[in-house]
Amino acid sequence: MRIQYWYSFLGMAFAIPAMAQQTESLVPYVKPLTGTARMGHTYPGATVPFGMVQLSPDTDTLSYEQNGQYNKDVYRYCAGYQYADKTIVGFSHTHFNGTGHSDLGDFLIMPTTGALQLNPGTADKPESGYRSAFSHDNETAEAGYYKVKLDDHHITAELTTTPRVGIHRYTFPAADQAHIILDLVHGIYNYPDKNVWTYVRVVNDTLITGYRQTNGWARTRTEYFALSFSKPFKNYGCENSSARQVYRGFWRKFNQNANFPELAGKQLKLFFDFAITQGEQVMLKMALSPVSMDGALRNLRAEAGNWNFDGYKNAAQQAWENELHRVEIFTPDKATKEVFYTSLYHTFINPTVYMDVDGSYKGLDQNVHKADGFVNYTTFSLWDTYRALHPFFNLIQPARNADMIRSMLAHYDQTSLHMLPIWSHYANENWCMTGYHSVSLIADAVVKGNASFDANKALDACIVTASNRWYEGVGDYTDKGYVPEDKSGASVSKTLEYAYDDWAIAQMARKLNRPAVYDSFMRRAAYYKNVFDASTGFMRPRLSNGSFKKEFDPLDTEGQGFIEGNAWNYSLYVPQDPGSMIELMGGKKRFVAHLDSLFTMHLPDKYFEHTEDITRDGIIGNYVHGNEPSHHVAYLYNWAGAPAKTQERVRMILKHQYHTGADGLGGNDDCGQMSAWYIFSTLGFYPVAPGSEDYAIGSPAIEKAVLHLENGNTFTVEAQNQSDKNVYVKKMLLNGQPYTKTAISHADIVKGGSLVFVMSNKP
Incomplete structure (x- = not known):
């Protein structure tokens, strides 16, 4: 039994490292x-x-x-x-x-x-x-x-x-x-x-x-x-x-x-x-x-x-x-500080503690359990938060994130359905949204060396979760290599999300030296190709007989095989294999033109008939920042040989979708995911595929930031000549040495050091 008194809360193990000097009060921002x-x-x-x-x-x-x-x-x-x-x-x-x-x-x-x-x-x-x-x-x-x-x-x-x-x-x-x-x-x-x-x-x-x-x-x-x-x-x-x-x-x-x-x-x-x-x-x-x-x-x-x-x-x-104070930024612009620290605040609200001071909590089986050696959490909006919020925790809050994973493994042990959580809160599973994205954030923690839990037991839970044939078309997915639309709605979204999750499981298996599991799930990770229709250039729903669904409008969100998106958005959802996706879609030149069209096209009013005006929040052209499937899209230019366009688009999204004031968010914050996107992108890098060691390089929108890491190291990001016009990266220096890659590894960040961007107004 352990009792956590309130005033000791300030000194818990995952509080800010002592080396971070609190020279300025940040709460006012x-x-x-x-x-x-x-x-x-x-x-x-x-x-x-x-x-x-x-x-x-x-x-x-x-x-x-x-x-x-x-x-x-x-x-x-x-x-x-x-x-x-x-x-x-x-x-x-x-x-x-x-x-x-x-x-x-x-x-x-x-x-x-x-x-x-x-x-x-x-x-x-x-x-x-x-x-x-x-x-x-x-x-x-x-x-x-x-x-x-x-x-x-x-x-x-x-x-x-x-x-x-x-x-x-x-x-x-x-x-x-x-x-x-x-x-x-x-x-x-x-x-x-x-x-x-x-x-x-x-x-x-x-x-x-x-x-x-x-x-x-x-x-x-x-x-x-x-x-x-x-x-x-x-x-x-x-x-x-x-x-x-x-x-x-x-x-x-x-x-x-x-x-x-x-x-x-x-x-x-x-x-x-x-x-x-x-x-x-x-x-x-x-x-x-x-x-x-x-x-x-x-x-x-x-x-x-x-x-x-x-x-x-x-x-x-x-x-x-x-x-x-885990992340200190330096800028003369007060509004930027307010948006940044409000975003940081929103990322540190959810998930929420779910246990008494003695560690007691109610489990999925409705029995009372004790959290032994960890803090139990609830409020897991995983379809949203696996993308950036939990990767941000892996970087800035690794101890908490490990406890969140322990909470998910307890959820798995307490349910007779042998499933990791999908969208859970207060000892309940809500079964909201698609995929089985618990496996993504578990894999991200394991691959990045933040597995202070039984990683092999966690991998076993991921394998069982991904093998439950009764769950939302998984049986057909494993047999046919795709989810048929006539058997399960939102079939394309499910196929694409399962393929990504399976890739994440494979990365965890490779890290844990389980080659048979790696090979099996890497095969499944390529199933996204089975719903690509070369005749249209889009991901498209297929039927049980193998044919593509005849009635198809890539701009429509109703009855087209997608959830909270359309074919334009979801055809870009292959975060685990952007290079192959680009080749499927006609190569780099055509892909860049396709992305340009996504951001600049006009979406006719008729496509809002069934979805109410609420979906207009967060839309730039046909890019929907208010819905998470698009959150990695601006970074895909990097794989198409056009990193300057990533830099330009990221800065445009930051400027138009986030600001001060009551209407300062371009859509639901989704338990901190929208805010985590802002923080990563403001710092100049983003986790396109959680489960990978790499963060894609973008365009930092802050003069300087210092990350105080739980291992006692600090990582400094500096953007020289940064301004609203100077959004392009002219050159980079990692720990004083020229750096030309379009990604930076997690290991390079957590060992401490500095990343200097020299910015320009020209691509």
Whole structure:
């Protein structure tokens, strides 16, 4: 058993190496409101790096169904907050960051004054419920801290967190009627009957415990809590919406109809009444646990044993300082620093810790397990994050990344399906998106020497995962060498993604000296060729009889064999073998022209008919930066003998898809993938094929950066003469020696040294 106390969190093994001198505070450059407008789907509230609690305002709550039909507007609220909204419903404790799907929004707290209302009301009539109007003029969002004035209640709300505890401070006006509402009905992306059961126990007049079971995107999710008040409440009550009853009273005189110590039901909303003087502050501490109410109490006592709000805020922001100082950049441009460190902040939010302070957590088998010798994580959006986020962790956060892989291997051991995670959170597998990309990030760690786990056992798990014939066309893929479209939709995407994943398995097998496995999976890695149609020059869906599907439009995304992309995008998805792909497509000259067309063509409006306007975010020509299958594409010019075009395109994407402000992200951040792309590309290199030692060279967009590595070494990137016009690499020096390759190896970076780019305005 090991207990991790909050203040020791700052000194954990994977904290910033001591040699990094924190000469400048970096927290002021983090702007958590970035991405909260349109479809960035980030949240502005408080969390610590990789924290289990994400305490943030929710500006609306929408049902999955509206008049019996799917309500497309719920997509806007994946993170619970939209910058354009004018009201706040309350502050809930769990959020996804930057996803295209949602769940969570657990345990909403809202302070109010005046007549008690237990209905949240509506945005157009906030006075009809407990929500409140607010102004961005009275809103502050920092790393680890959030503050806002609730105009309708004249209350100032402040939020901060420890890893497992959300800490609230509310400054009230004088009020005979002041309330704290705990809404256990509220959630983000409310499916019909999402709440399976809720339970609340009033321990005394300052402590409440309970839990919530939901059946949403995660089908069997239970979250426990312990809620502590700094001031005893004078009265409390609960509305059980499902039973249409209101219970009022104080537990000391137990009466089942009026004064109760506990309550259970599907739709519970509690309120706690206070007498408040002018300017009085009431604090709340809500600890979460994936295991039990006792676990939540242990987390509360271990991490939040006092009522020093400013102390918790300072500790949270120091934790962020430690993480942000892993990469120090030097530039006179403040906006560049803000975008960079906001991106770094977003990469260090997910995955999230998923265990109590004693290492207990709930597994895929719904049993309680202990994380022995590692930190257990959840929130694995792997279709997105295998591309750049986890490779970035392998470089900057290798200890954490190894623990994330241990968490995935535990997932594998706990499921009877013999699968590594696809998209998992809170002891559930969501089966979202295609491929089996856990194998990619495991292979990337093994190949790059970051396998502080049983690498051969991990390889065995990868082999079994890739051999499950029941999974999304894998049986036909192994038999025919492709996924037939008439058997499994998105067949081309699946074929291409499986081929890449199989290549990653082969690289791991080679590293571990298992030649038979290497040979087998390298054969499968070439299956991408089986869906290439030379007559059109595109990847194209094939049917079970071997023929290509007749109805084919390479610009369309509907029914063409692709997911979140079209043939133009996915025909370029062969990161494991760009050279052969280029030859298939007619050679280097034709390929460069094809890439040029991708970035400059106009995509007609009719191709947005089925996909809603949300897909317009992140589009440059027919290049879709807001969807991850295109993230490596700008770097493919390197393999076609046109590295200057890679440099030009990368800098154009950086400039147009990332900036300061609430709408500063060109699409969902996808648990940090979009931000990781920005960081790598700003530094001047990118992992086109995770599982390879190499990073493709691009165009650095920063004058200087110092990477403080966990092995104690530093690697410095310097871009001389860098500017918005000087985007072309004239020459490079690696450790003072001329360097002419279009890639740099992981080994060259982690052993320390320097890479100097001399930039020019001419290719």
